[in-house]
Amino acid sequence: GESVGLHLPTLSVQEGDNSIINCAYSNSASDYFIWYKQESGKGPQFIIDIRSNMDKRQGQRVTVLLNKTVKHLSLQIAATQPGDSAVYFCAEGTGRRALTFGSGTRLQVQP
């Protein structure tokens, strides 16, 4: 079946640096993509989304880039803080179907 996956299982960055988390997807018919943050023992929290007809979307300290040519999605976090340490998931959505999630990347922020 279709899948959403991630390149790096763990990413370690220094506090204050920028972080880039990548995601590859295989469903070319995806309508939209969402990034979630999950802290230990908690449910995922919405970070930012992007529709398939967009290339870039910015939020507060976060930017999502979508490259449909290579089916690649990235989440950029500016000035990474210790509170950003968590597991980040990309999810793919199509129409009214339930979201399909990738396996996640753990972000570790070093002080």
Next chain:
Amino acid sequence: DGGITQSPKYLFRKEGQNVTLSCEQNLNHDAMYWYRQDPGQGLRLIYYSQIVNDFQKGDIAEGYSVSREKKESFPLTVTSAQKNPTAFYLCASSIPGQGWPTEAFFGQGTRLTVV
């Protein structure tokens, strides 16, 4: 405050027993979902419901059952037929997609352990 409430937070089950996980939302969302998460893994869809009295199987429905008698409630029963039920279970709700990204709001999860 609006949100999704899952209970209990921790649940222990003996082998051969059925258990039911509760999920309640007061967001007035039509769609509700159950996901399973294993350690170091992503979320896998168990069941989802787009509207009251209707639900569909997800990718790993075997050994699970659901009901959707009320808009705000979507309980999940883990039956004895589920061979490896120990996992973190997450419930979510959303407004069914109308084209634009539909954010799914998640509960805080129920950690089920078979003893």
